[in-house]
Amino acid sequence: xxxxxxxxxxxxxxxxxxxxxxxxxxxxxxxxxxxxxxxxxxxxxxxxxxxxxxxxxxxxxxxxxxxxxxxxxxxxxxxxxxxxxxxxxxxxxxxxxxxxxxxxxxxxxxxxxxxxxxxxxxxxxxxxxxxxxxxxxxxxxxxxxxxxxxxxxxxxxxxxxxxxxxxxxxxxxxxxxxxxxxxxxxxxxxxxxxxxxxxxxxxxxxxxxxxxxxxxxxxxxxxxxxxxxxxxxxxxxxxxxxxxxxxxxxxxxxxxxxxxxxxxxxxxxxxxxxxxxxxxxxxxxxxxxxxxxxxxxxxxxxxxxxxxxxxxxxxxxxxxxxxxxxxxxxxxxxxxxxxxxxxxxxxxxxxxxxxxxxxxxxxxxxxxxxxxxxxxxxxxxxxxxxxxxxxxxxxxxxxxxxxxxxxxxxxxxxxxxxxxxxxxxxxxxxxxxxxxxxxxxxxxxxxxxxxxxxxxxxxxxxxxxxxxxxxxxxxxxxxxxxxxxxxxxxxxxxxxxxxxxxxxxxxxxxxxxxxxxxxxxxxxxxxxxxxxxxxxxxxxxxxxxxxxxxxxxxxxxxxxxxxxxxxxxxxxxxxxxxxxxxxxxxxxxxxxxxxxxxxxxxxxxxxxxxxxxxxxxxxxxxxxxxxxxxxxxxxxxxxxxxxxxxxxxxxxxxxxxxxxxxxxxxxxxxxxxxxxxxxxxxxxxxx
Amino acid sequence: xxxxxxxxxxxxxxxxxxxxxxxxxxxxxxxxxxxxxxxxxxxxxxxxxxxxxxxxxxxxxxxxxxxxxxxxxxxxxxxxxxxxxxxxxxxxxxxxxxxxxxxxxxxxxxxxxxxxxxxxxxxxxxxxxxxxxxxxxxxxxxxxxxxxxxxxxxxxxxxxxxxxxxxxxxxxxxxxxxxxxxxxxxxxxxxxxxxxxxxxxxxxxx
Numbered sequence: 074x075x076x077x078x079x080x081x082x083x084x085x086x087x088x089x090x091x092x093x094x095x096x097x098x099x100x101x102x103x104x105x106x107x108x109x110x111x112x113x114x115x116x117x118x119x120x121x122x123x124x125x126x127x128x129x130x131x132x133x134x135x136x137x138x139x140x141x142x143x144x145x146x147x148x149x150x151x152x153x154x155x156x157x158x159x160x161x162x163x164x165x166x167x168x169x170x171x172x173x174x175x176x177x178x179x180x181x182x183x184x185x186x187x188x189x190x191x192x193x194x195x196x197x198x199x200x201x202x203x204x205x206x207x208x209x210x211x212x213x214x215x216x217x218x219x220x221x222x223x224x225x226x227x228x229x230x231x232x233x234x235x236x237x238x239x240x241x242x243x244x245x246x247x248x249x250x251x252x253x254x255x256x257x258x259x260x261x262x263x264x265x266x267x268x269x270x271x272x273x274x275x276x277x278x279x280x281x282x283x284x285x286x287x288x289x290x291x292x293x294x295x296x297x298x299x300x301x302x303x304x305x306x307x308x309x310x311x312x313x314x315x316x317x318x319x320x321x322x323x324x325x326x327x328x329x330x331x332x333x334x335x336x337x338x339x340x341x342x343x344x345x346x347x348x349x350x351x352x353x354x355x356x357x358x359x360x361x362x363x364x365x366x367x368x369x370x371x372x373x374x375x376x377x378x379x380x381x382x383x384x385x386x387x388x389x390x391x392x393x394x395x396x397x398x399x400x401x402x403x404x405x406x407x408x409x410x411x412x413x414x415x416x417x418x419x420x421x422x423x424x425x426x427x428x429x430x431x432x433x434x435x436x437x438x439x440x441x442x443x444x445x446x447x448x449x450x451x452x453x454x455x456x457x458x459x460x461x462x463x464x465x466x467x468x469x470x471x472x473x474x475x476x477x478x479x480x481x482x483x484x485x486x487x488x489x490x491x492x493x494x495x496x497x498x499x500x501x502x503x504x505x506x507x508x509x510x511x512x513x514x515x516x517x518x519x520x521x522x523x524x525x526x527x528x529x530x531x532x533x534x535x536x537x538x539x540x541x542x543x544x545x546x547x548x549x550x551x552x553x554x555x556x557x558x559x560x561x562x563x564x565x566x567x568x569x570x571x572x573x574x575x576x577x578x579x580x581x582x583x584x585x586x587x588x589x590x591x592x593x594x595x596x597x598x599x600x601x602x603x604x605x606x607x608x609x610x611x612x613x614x615x616x617x618x619x620x621x622x623x624x625x626x627x628x629x630x631x632x633x634x635x636x637x638x639x640x641x642x643x644x645x646x647x648x649x650x651x652x653x654x655x656x657x658x659x660x661x662x663x664x665x666x667x668x669x670x671x672x673x674x675x676x677x678x679x680x681x682x683x684x685x686x687x688x689x690x691x692x693x694x695x696x697x698x699x700x701x702x703x704x705x706x707x708x709x710x711x712x713x714x715x716x717x718x719x720x721x722x723x724x725x726x727x728x729x730x731x732x733x734x735x736x737x738x739x740x741x742x743x744x745x746x747x748x749x750x751x752x753x754x755x756x757x758x759x760x
Numbered sequence: 761x762x763x764x765x766x767x768x769x770x771x772x773x774x775x776x777x778x779x780x781x782x783x784x785x786x787x788x789x790x791x792x793x794x795x796x797x798x799x800x801x802x803x804x805x806x807x808x809x810x811x812x813x814x815x816x817x818x819x820x821x822x823x824x825x826x827x828x829x830x831x832x833x834x835x836x837x838x839x840x841x842x843x844x845x846x847x848x849x850x851x852x853x854x855x856x857x858x859x860x861x862x863x864x865x866x867x868x869x870x871x872x873x874x875x876x877x878x879x880x881x882x883x884x885x886x887x888x889x890x891x892x893x894x895x896x897x898x899x900x901x902x903x904x905x906x907x908x909x910x911x912x913x914x915x916x917x918x919x920x921x922x923x924x925x926x927x928x929x930x931x932x933x934x935x936x937x938x939x940x941x942x943x944x945x946x947x948x949x950x951x952x953x954x955x956x957x958x959x960x961x962x963x964x965x966x
Contacts, residue, residue: 236824241833252761252829253811 209256377404445517
């Protein structure tokens with residue numbers, strides 16, 4: 074601790090922190106543009122100047138470490154004059170286009186100009202003009218507004234791991250850009266929009282659609298990947314206008330992936346807004362009553378085991394609970410939430426969780442990625458792994474198809490053979506794992522969705538035991554889920570009961586006629602051409618693959634339209650909140666199943682969310698622990714068996730389109746064209 | 761930045777210098793050699809850096825290309841466009857300007873029949889401004905390739921350029937009678953004291 078004086082008050086602060094941090098600790102805000110706590114210190118905007126006694130010149134507080142006996146003044150006439158001066162310099166070349174700037178109303182420069190600026194300009198010279206850059210379909214640039222804080226450059230280099238941005242030229246000719254025309258090839262690029270303190274980088278799809286002050290802000294949870302990033306949904310009227318990250322160090326720090334941020338325009342397209350019933354081979358609009366009656370009529374002829382239910386990747390825990398209870402009441406055990414065919418055991422929580430939790434990555438001392446292309450599975454988590462790697466002394470091994478993960482990895486092989494080599498203590502990575510204090514294993518969906526997935530999981534567990542990945546105070550065995558609903562579904566036991574069929578069983582049963590009715594709860598990623606003549610009920614929010622095959626469509630709510638529970642990879646129970654109402658006749662998902670249960674004469678015993686959540690707690694007490702990741706007990710799991718030595722194939726071939734919402738999104742379609750097909754991004758639509 | 765359309769790699773002579781330059785920096789810090797390597801690349805590539813040359817340097821030093829573009833665009837000594845065989849850079853900063861750099865610029869323009877920033881048709885000369893080159897005591901001055909030419913006037917400027925045109929090597933340094941940067945009006949300091957001491961005839965201490 075060091076003793077310092079800030080504005081005539083004495084304070085004890087931690088040694089090694091900067092003057093700006095010290096001021097922040099004692100509650101004094103220092104204006105800044107270039108400084109950001111998650112990026113390296115640049116010290117080039119000069120806005121944070123303070124006066125330190127016995128220092129001949131003003132000091133940039135963001136880059137100055139505190140020292141014993143320092144006397145800091147942040148509120149003297151001199152300091153005010155400095156700030157005014159710096160502000161005036163920054164505004165020399167900044168255009169006065171706030172009325173037509175999308176950043177207006179949430180702009181650091183605008184706010185600080187109000188606080189520290191002059192009310193008029195003393196300059197008559199022309200302002201500098203800079204050619205706009207092409208950063209791809211997600212980021213709109215107005216480089217004339219850039220004040221060269223280099224936050225975007227540092228973000229791309231340090232956090233996203235794609236060193237493509239830089240400051241070229243010198244003095245008045247300095248420009249931020251890629252220098253050679255290219256779109257930013259990162260799945261986290263949207264965060265630069267948040268980081269930009271001015272309106273130089275703005276949200277391209279959202280451009281000129283709304284002003285920040287006319288939006289209703291709702292704090293919620295993302296479902297585009299399994300991390301459950303904390304988000305803020307900004308809506309105007311019935312439309313979700315944009316999605317922004319919320320701060321949560323336990324989950325997403327303050328980043329979100331591009332799919333999370335930009336797929337929200339998919340919420341407005343291809344929506345199911347009324348029930349449909351198939352008549353004479355064609356889907357016809359119907360009332361809720363007739364849809365439910367049709368289902369009840371068909372179901373009453375069936376025996377329990379002729380019915381199956383599959384929950385999709387975006388299903389919330391409430392609707393899965395209701396559907397599970399309904400299916401049980403109808404006498405079937407054929408339910409499954411693992412539409413990707415993952416061989417995971419819902420009985421043992423440690424076998425499907427990211428046990429070390431996301432913040433645990435920061436403590437790992439070596440990592441082994443097995444069939445986990447973290448960059449596309451969960452980009453924000455990948456950034457956290459990268460952060461761990463940049464801090465040094467953490468080697469990362471990778472088993473799977475060659476991939477650029479934005480940090481160097483030791484590629485150990487393509488398939489399970491490499492894992493066996495490691496189990497035998499051979500190969501270059503064995504020593505790393507043996508000597509690491511807290512080794513970590515991350516096994517991805519690509520490894521456990523194979524037919525021999527259970528055996529691969531067992532093999533990975535053996536490796537974990539051999540290298541002491543699990544100790545009394547560290548559990549480094551992690552399963553990386555890809556779907557937002559998966560952990561919740563497994564927690565609820567939405568898996569085949571005794572003698573029940575899994576997804577593959579339901580599909581083959583539908584083909585051979587032993588399964589006559591299948592209830593798809595937002596399940597679009599199963600092969601819908603393989604349902605034979607079965608009667609298909611599709612409940613969901615988008616007219617995607619499942620709805621096209623359906624005999625009855627029940628329109629549900631998307632994640633922004635309901636108060637629902639999701640469990641993230643760490644086993645953290647998180648709640649989404651209703652930001653806008655579902656369109657048309659669509660309803661919150663669990664209420665649909667509750668209503669249907671009356672028609673099928675199996676009325677479910679809950680009438681409101683509170684009673685339903687009490688039922689969820691009955692199924693798994695973990696649902697009591699909202700916003701907490703409760704560690705799971707380490708047990709035996711996986712089934713040893715024959716493992717085919719084929720490579721772990723990545724099932725994500727297009728990161729930008731993985732679920733019904735992103736498949737309906739125009740922005741994501743545009744990204745697909747630019748980043749996957751490399752097509753010219755200058756379409757007539759966006760000039 | 762321009763593409764030359766030709767692949768670039770260091771030739772044998774440059775390669776030796778590249779090796780010794782990189783060897784000056786600790787292992788893992790090879791990127792420190794970026795500026796000397798760009799200079800070597802520019803010398804080999806007829807005085808300018810093509811995109812291919814910059815990309816080659818970035819590969820050699822295992823740096824992201826943008827990091828090298830940043831360096832190459834920051835310093836005016838790296839030429840990002842093709843230039844003539846001789847690069848005539850006239851200092852036009854304050855001390856040189858006070859001592860008549862405008863005349864020198866005019867003389868160059870006349871002798872080469874081009875204006876500032878241009879290259880002669882035969883691609884022999886490129887004329888450009890230079891910021892202070894630190895030879896103010898011998899102002900006005902200009903730099904041609906690696907040599908300084910100082911204490912210029914219209915006549916000496918034209919004669920230097922004519923000599924280069926004729927393929928000769930003109931005398932570098934001060935073009936006036938003085939040696940290096942000795943006082944223009946002859947030696948004064950100490951000499952003056954010597955005379956003073958003599959005239960007083962004491963030969964003793966000051």
